[in-house]
Amino acid sequence: MSISPQPNLWQCGPFALKHAMVTLGIFADEEDITRITRTRADYGTDDVQLQRAAKVYDCNLEMIRRHNPEKAKQELLKYLRKGIPSLICVYEWNHWITVVKSEQGKFIILDSHDKAVLQILSWSQLKNIWVYNEADENDPEHSNTIYDFHPVVPRFRISTTAKFSAARAKFLRRPENRQLARLWDEYVEDLLSVCRPRTVLSVKVFSLGEFLRRHQEMIIDQVVFWHGTVSRSEANKILRNMHFVADTYGLVIHEEDEKRAIAGITSLLTLWAAGEHGVDRVYM
Numbered sequence: 534m535s536i537s538p539q540p541n542l543w544q545c546g547p548f549a550l551k552h553a554m555v556t557l558g559i560f561a562d563e564e565d566i567t568r569i570t571r572t573r574a575d576y577g578t579d580d581v582q583l584q585r586a587a588k589v590y591d592c593n594l595e596m597i598r599r600h601n602p603e604k605a606k607q608e609l610l611k612y613l614r615k616g617i618p619s620l621i622c623v624y625e626w627n628h629w630i631t632v633v634k635s636e637q638g639k640f641i642i643l644d645s646h647d648k649a650v651l652q653i654l655s656w657s658q659l660k661n662i663w664v665y666n667e668a669d670e671n672d673p674e675h676s677n678t679i680y681d682f683h684p685v686v687p688r689f690r691i692s693t694t695a696k697f698s699a700a701r702a703k704f705l706r707r708p709e710n711r712q713l714a715r716l717w718d719e720y721v722e723d724l725l726s727v728c729r730p731r732t733v734l735s736v737k738v739f740s741l742g743e744f745l746r747r748h749q750e751m752i753i754d755q756v757v758f759w760h761g762t763v764s765r766s767e768a769n770k771i772l773r774n775m776h777f778v779a780d781t782y783g784l785v786i787h788e789e790d791e792k793r794a795i796a797g798i799t800s801l802l803t804l805w806a807a808g809e810h811g812v813d814r815v816y817m
Contacts, residue, residue, distance in 0.1 A: 535560070535717035536705070539645040546570060546578025548645035549629035550586055550594075553618040553685040556633050556695040558730075558782065559590055560718040578629065580683055583620065593686045594620070598679060602660050605680035610635055612684045616694045620683040623662040632659075632682070634697045641702050649706040650714060653699055693730035693782045701781060713774045720778040727797035728784035737788040741779035744786050744794060745772055752799045756806055763806045771805055772798075 535555060539548045547566035554561055569589055570582035580596060587594040599605035609632065612619055618633045634641040640654045666676040705714045713720070728741060753768045775798070778784075786794045 535719070536643065536650050536714040537563075537645070538648050538650055539563075541574070543574045543577050544572060545629040545645055546583055547572055547586070549620050549631045549643070550583050550685070552631040552643040552645065552650070553620060553633070554590060554592065555717065556616075556618045556631075556697065557592070557685070557687055557691050558693045558695070558721070559592070559687070559691075560722065561590055580620075580622075580681075583629075583683070587685060591688050593688060595684045595686055596681065597684070598681050600678055600680065602664065602678070602680060605663070605682070606656065606660070609682055616696075617684045617686055620685065621663055622665075622681065626665050633695070636699050639699060641697050641699060649711060651697070651702040651705050653702055693784065695781050696783065697781065701777075704777070713777070717778065720774060721782060723801055724775060724779050724782075724784055727790075727794050727801075728779055728786055731783045731785045735785060735787075738785040739788070740785055741776050744791070744798075745776055748795055748798075752795070752802060755799060756802050759803070762810050767809075768802060768806070771802060775801075 536552065537548075539545055544563065544567060547563045547570060550566055551561050551563045566586045569586040570578050572578045572582065580594065584594040597608055599608060609619060613632065613635045618631055620629055620631055622629050628644075628646060630645075631643040632640055633643060638656060640656065640659050642652050642654055642659070643650050644652050663680055663682075665679040665681070667679055669675040669677060704710055724741070729735075729738075731738065749769075749772055753765055753772070756768055757763050757765055
C-alpha cells in the first residue's frame with residue numbers, strides 16, 4: 534500500500550490512481566482498485582476503468598486532450614497549482630504515471646515502475662514520454678500528436694493534501710527512506726489520531742517539529758528506559774519520519790491537545806518498539 538512500486542508489468546493503472554489519491558489524503562489499497570477496475574494481465578487498465586474506480590472513492594477522473602505540447606503543459610499546470618494530481622498514460626499509451634507537482638520548471642511524478650517511485654523530470658523529459666503519435670489515415674507519412682491527461686478531482690472538500698516538493702522527492706528516493714514511502718499511509722493515519730490538518734481558522738497551534746523540539750528527548754528517554762534494547766538512533770529515526778510526514782500534509786497540534794499528543798506519540802513509539810524488538814515480561 535501507499536507509495537510503492539508495482540509487482541508486475543500490468544498493474545500500473547491502479548497504482549497510478551492510488552498514488553494520486555494519496556496526495557489528496559485518500560488511502561486506498563491497490564488490490565481494491567484492481568478489483569474495481571477489473572484490470573487484467575493481458576489488457577491492463579484504460580481510462581474508462583479508472584474513471585469507474587475513481588467514482589467509488591468519490592472522485593472524478595476527468596479527460597483533457599491537447600495536440601500542442603505547450604498548451605497541454607499550461608493546462609496541466611493549472612490543475613497542479615490547485616493541488617490536483619493528474620494521471621498520464623506515457624510511452625505511446627503503454628504505462629500510467631501520476632504527476633503531482635511542478636516546481637522551478639521540473640515535474641514531480643510518481644511512477645510505480647521505478648523502485649523509488651518518486652521521480653523528478655524536466656519538461657523535455659516529460660514531453661517526450663507523454664506524446665502519443667496517432668497515424669493519419671489520409672497521409673501515412675504524417676502523424677497527429679496527442680497529449681491526454683486525467684485530473685483526479687475530489688467531489689468533496691478535502692481536509693489535507695500532500696505538499697510534495699523536489700526536496701521531499703529526493704529524500705524519499707534515498708534507499709534508506711524507501712521503507713517510509715511504503716508505510717506512508719500507516720504514518721499518516723497514526724498521526725491523524727494525534728494531529729489535525731491546518732486550516733485558515735487554525736489558531737494556537739504548532740507544528741510537530743515544534744512539538745518534538747519540546748518533548749522528543751523526554752519521550753525517547755521513557756521508551757528506551759522501558760525497553761532497553763531500543764537504540765536512541767532507531768527511535769529518533771521513527772520520530773523524524775513522523776515529522777517528515779506531518780510537514781508534508783501540514784498537520785499541526787492544538788495547544789489544548791499538547792498533553793494528549795505527548796501520550797499519543799509516546800504510545801505510537803512504544804508500539805513500534807514492541808513490534809520491532811518484542812516485549813519481555815514485566816511485573817513478574
